[in-house]
Amino acid sequence: MKKIITTILMLAGIFAFGTHVGADGFETWYVNANSGLNCRADPSSSANILTVYPLGSKLEIIGVDDSGKWWQTWDGTVQGWCYSRYFSSTPRTTESVSAASLDGSSGTGKYLGNFRVTGYTSSPAENNGYSVNCYGENLDALVGQIVAADPRVIPLKSKIYIEGIGYREVRDTGVRGNTIDVLTSSDRESNAITGNYNVYLAE
Numbered sequence: 001m002k003k004i005i006t007t008i009l010m011l012a013g014i015f016a017f018g019t020h021v022g023a024d025g026f027e028t029w030y031v032n033a034n035s036g037l038n039c040r041a042d043p044s045s046s047a048n049i050l051t052v053y054p055l056g057s058k059l060e061i062i063g064v065d066d067s068g069k070w071w072q073t074w075d076g077t078v079q080g081w082c083y084s085r086y087f088s089s090t091p092r093t094t095e096s097v098s099a100a101s102l103d104g105s106s107g108t109g110k111y112l113g114n115f116r117v118t119g120y121t122s123s124p125a126e127n128n129g130y131s132v133n134c135y136g137e138n139l140d141a142l143v144g145q146i147v148a149a150d151p152r153v154i155p156l157k158s159k160i161y162i163e164g165i166g167y168r169e170v171r172d173t174g175v176r177g178n179t180i181d182v183l184t185s186s187d188r189e190s191n192a193i194t195g196n197y198n199v200y201l202a203e
Contacts, residue, residue, distance in 0.1 A: 026061060026062050026074070028058055029061055029087040030090065031082075032086055032088040033055060033086040036052045039053060040081045043067075045083075048189070051080070051192050052165055054163055057075070059075050059082070069084055113199060114198055115180050115199045116179045117165070117196070118180075118181050119183075119189060119193050119194060120181045120182070122140045127174075134172050135171060144185070145171075145183070146171040146172055147168045147180050147183065148180070149173070149181070150175055150176050154180075156171065162198075162199050165197065
């Protein structure tokens with residue numbers, strides 16, 4: 001009973017600062033993270049990623065965990081958990097990206113185009129029997145940091161920003177054309193991020 005009362009009070013606190021309550025009574029908020037917001041299966045940063053919401057995504061808040069830091073969200077299809085600090089009560093979008101790049105420098109991202117994005121893991125079965133990238137680096141140590149791209153389209157060692165996913169460095173090959181393969185931690189994460197994304201060069 002205490003948990004139910006706490007959740008009700010937390011939701012009341014959220015709604016007091018929101019801008020819109022839908023016909024179903026739930027508050028709508030907007031993703032405020034430039035690099036996108038992970039929606040997870042449970043209220044934990046180690047839980048599986050169900051999907052990644054791009055900047056400006058509109059979500060309904062249908063619950064709050066005991067800590068008040070994780071909000072249960074609903075987008076009309078996916079129900080999951082997102083970290084509350086990455087929401088704002090008004091939508092924010094951007095035509096170009098201006099934020100810190102992987103090496104800590106800053107600059108405006110040059111638009112490279114809309115790319116087909118897929119995911120791959122460090123499993124040798126997905127890497128011609130190896131667990132290293134084209135530089136011989138251990139893939140397990142690079143999860144969440146690198147992508148594979150066609151060096152004729154995006155040169156190796158380029159730092160890029162994938163809208164809705166975040167910053168990565170091109171340190172692997174094996175794909176062709178306007179396709180980017182993101183190194184992920186699991187097949188589930190790979191499936192969750194598969195789609196078309198705007199990509200920028202982090203200058």
